[in-house]
Amino acid sequence: MYAEVFTTMQSTTPPTLLQVDQLACERDERSLFVGLQFTVKAGEIWHIKGPNGAGKTSLLRQLAGLLPVDQGQVSFPTGKQLLYIGHKLSIKDQLSANENLSWLTALTVSSTENQRYAALEKVGLRGYEESLAAQLSAGQRRRIALARLHLNPAPLWLLDEPLTAMDQQGVMDEQRWFVEHLRTGGAIVLTSHQDLLLDNVKILDLSAAVEAAL
Amino acid sequence: MYAEVFTTMQSTTPPTLLQVDQLACERDERSLFVGLQFTVKAGEIWHIKGPNGAGKTSLLRQLAGLLPVDQGQVSFPTGKQLLYIGHKLSIKDQLSANENLSWLTALTVSSTENQRYAALEKVGLRGYEESLAAQLSAGQRRRIALARLHLNPAPLWLLDEPLTAMDQQGVMDEQRWFVEHLRTGGAIVLTSHQDLLLDNVKILDLSAAVEAAL
Amino acid sequence: MMSFVLSIIRRDLLLVMRYPAEMVNPLVFFVLVVALFPMGVSPEAKLLSQAAAGVVWVAALLATLLSLDILFKADFADGSLEQLLLAPQPVWALVLAKVVVHWLVSGLPLVLLSPVVATMLFLPTEAMPALLLSLLVGTPTLSLFGAVGAALVTGVKTGGMLISLLVLPLYIPVLLFGTGAVAAAAQGMPVAGYLAYLGAMLVFALMVTPWAAATALKIGQMQG
Amino acid sequence: MMSFVLSIIRRDLLLVMRYPAEMVNPLVFFVLVVALFPMGVSPEAKLLSQAAAGVVWVAALLATLLSLDILFKADFADGSLEQLLLAPQPVWALVLAKVVVHWLVSGLPLVLLSPVVATMLFLPTEAMPALLLSLLVGTPTLSLFGAVGAALVTGVKTGGMLISLLVLPLYIPVLLFGTGAVAAAAQGMPVAGYLAYLGAMLVFALMVTPWAAATALKIGQMQG
Amino acid sequence: MSWFDNWHLPKWFYQMASPKWFFDFGARLQPWFAALALLFIVCGLVWGLLYAPADYQQGNSFRIMYVHVPAAILSQSIFLMMGVTGAIGLIWKMKVAFMVARACTLVGASFTALALITGAIWGKPTWGAYWVWDARLTSTLIMLFLYTGVMALNQAIADRSVAGRATAILAIIGSINIPVIKYSVEWWNTLHQASTFTLTAKPSMPPEMYMPLLFMVLGCYCLCAWLVVQGTRNEILDQERQASWVARYLEDQ
């Protein structure tokens, strides 16, 4: 899949990974947004913005298929291959960083111990590979989850506030990983209250969509 | 207590609310910091900095008395009256914003419904007072916890990453509340990976202390 | 301090009221266990009437045991326990508040329902008051001892089973005196002695367990 | 898909191994319930021997019931369930993996220990094979039906009692056929019929419950 | 479930999927159910309680049958209905079906409790005990537990649409299990307990006793239909309260 996306990249127009049509979201009888429409192509990074409660998390969960889509459509022209990292990190306290990464990766591909150690090193957890997750700090736990970015071949990343809990160095590193992913034909949709330091970030401001919903 | 602090403010030197002497922290046989020494006076805001895993949360928990202090001393010359808000927000999913605030406040003082509604309005939760916490977004949940700042008379605030999950407007508002608290004779010790926009922030960099510990 | 205790009680009852299922559940479990017995063992009236007191008491004990989870687990998980421990009030007051709610929610309804289930097991009518009284005095003791077990396992990731292991041995004396009282009543013998023992155990539990549970909670906190 | 199932099984067994208490707990609960019975009811050998099969089966049923929490609760709380549901594999495969682990951890040890506790209750020796076999065929059914209950309550904030309420009525046929087999064996009657019924129920559960539990999990996810 | 999409079901089936349509249609049906229920129940009660001959063995205590038997029959029918509507809701994604199922729950549980209570009251004079572990009694008790489980689950899940779907699964599993439970209980009982207490096999009743019973059963079916429709309509008002037609309807009231 990965290779396929990569080869199509060579052609003139990058392939569309995600297409959103007239999407609306309603929670508990409050309409959050209506008529959302955008297309995520390979090589693009989308930053979903909006104040607290605007519906950023809800939107990401709809894209991932974790929240029902009652109105509108979400489609994946090249197949639904995505990596979703939400507020909850899916980290098991009783398992070590390496073990956690192992089962999380196994959901899609298999990985070797070496690959996992390399990924953990990239996210700055060298020396903590066999520490139990319960004994790690908030930022270190998030880093375990982010290590999945280095092992998962899915072209589309859906990341909910991936910059929280990371230290300042970590925030920079993470954005470097994003660039790397975009370069290899991936695409990213993320939410964040901090501004990204990258070029060509496409902004989707939900406060505008909220106005429309009212 | 609150009034007393306020009157002593009028005298030349502000009172010392927290005194830390030769504090060390060791977790799981890893020494995090040794020989920490600082004094928090009324009107001061301390920003604890450091990379992920430096020991910021551990330090705050030691100050609050939630983690044992094996070496060194933590003392409160004017009495231990503090408000701690940690990573876990102590919000009950099944209770509404107002009900949550009610019991959290009742731990120290009593509050009226009007006071709570006013506090919730200050943190931008107007209209969500009777929504169940389970149905609020990440930032909105944090705002419930922060509403305690407007109802609790404790002069010393210990806040662990209070700016996460808040939107950009929220980050500004929060810092305004900090200033207000400092003006009325309070003091704040907080951790954050973002820089504060306030003047006279005292910085305690744990990376330095970590060096010392090695 | 009284207002602190009351505010905790109010909050916890509110939490229960929000999902009344929580309240009905121990009760239904109690009835289910009692109902399982004739189905599993034998529906014969004679055998059942002989075993009735024991079965009702064992069911009450298990229902109490399994509802101990509501004492501190949720509060630990969402950080509320931290805040409760940081409050200026003594921790044993918190424990007492929690136990009161636990008993109101799990113990009392069960005592009130016990005549019905005892009738279904053909307990002799003359033993009924002894059953009611022994449960009334015994179940608070179960809640109190249970609180110590629940406090000890806060912060421990394993499910609610460890708690059974810790608490059941403490429950056995209560079970023995409780069923003893009913057996005595069924044979027309005086029950005051058994009830006195149960009462003494309640007093003992009231004196010791709030302190023990409070200490356990404070220790458990240090793991967070 | 097989490797997906195996990776889940491996992870869950690892989690259990990390805190072996999790594994020992249902077993200890099983033994404790069996032990409570003579204490609460009567230590007489004749009565015990009559009741033995029923008591062992009821205890097995309760022990299984109370260990159902480990199936999905923790995975829901920490977000693992989201990731498992997002994986390209079918959800029923996940359910099956979970059930296998649950049975290995709660059902199997209990079957292996049953001869010991049954001897303590003076179960006639000739009924022992029937007890073992009926438990061996019956406990997987309990785990399977339990998975549906556990899936239904993921995301529900109320404690682990709701699950008992949902699942126990479904367990009753298994209990009746199981104890029926032992009773028949004790009277020297053939047990094949009972075991056949238990087997049929197992097959039925295997066909229906993975679908039902998978649907329930997907629905429960929507609450997040 | 895509193969269902190609099915062509009658038009009314799709209409029923609309809460508004069901609300209005239910309102038109309700008077009929009410009238029929009243007619049958009054006739049945008057005939049964006042005119039917006393039983030669049980005297007048048998008259409780006119409540007991309909309640017992309905408790089972309603459970089945709950399972079927739940399945419809799941398969065709019909909101209204879940609402009907939810309305069924309380009605069914009440009838089950009524059957149990009247049975127990009846048991005292006839068997000398309020309760025995007879097959029928036991399976009725288990059914009450099943109902309680459905209600508890309904309550425990705040989101109505989630609750509807979750309880539907439980109701379906429960309905397919009811025959198994009934059968196993009956089999269990006959094995252990020879004939200490058994419900006498269908008593050959004289028509004067039998006809009022039939009336009562029919009346209770109508009553139950009225109750379920009423419950569903309340549910619709509650769940659709932000729809404009509900606001208009409530203003008219």
Ligand code: HEM
């Ligand atoms: C708590 C106690 C009782 C319960 C739970 C109970 C339950 C039931 C049930 C489930 C039915 C079946 C309805 C059907 O046909 O589907 C039934 C019918 C009936 N019951 Fe009861 N029953 C109880 C006590 C009694 C007593 C004490 C009597 C009188 C001796 C009695 C007499 C009858 C009769 C005559 C029928 C109708 C039989 C038929 O036409 O099939 N029941 N009951």
Ligand SMILES: Nc1ncnc2c1ncn2[C@@H]1O[C@H](COP(=O)(O)OP(=O)(O)OP(=O)(O)O)[C@@H](O)[C@H]1O
């Ligand atoms: N489980 C839920 N049930 C009902 N309503 C919900 C639920 N979760 C969130 N909401 C509501 O949906 C709205 C959007 O929530 P969402 O979590 O998508 O916001 P967000 O943009 O991610 O906010 P934040 O920046 O605080 O994370 C909020 O107003 C909230 O009240």
Ligand SMILES: Nc1ncnc2c1ncn2[C@@H]1O[C@H](COP(=O)(O)OP(=O)(O)OP(=O)(O)O)[C@@H](O)[C@H]1O
């Ligand atoms: N419960 C625990 N048991 C043992 N060690 C722990 C525990 N919690 C944290 N640690 C270790 O203590 C160190 C400091 O953790 P702490 O949570 O204080 O860091 P932090 O500075 O708050 O980091 P972050 O910025 O990620 O929140 C980490 O290296 C971590 O591995």
Ligand SMILES: [Mg+2]
């Ligand atoms: Mg969010």
Ligand SMILES: [Mg+2]
């Ligand atoms: Mg921290």
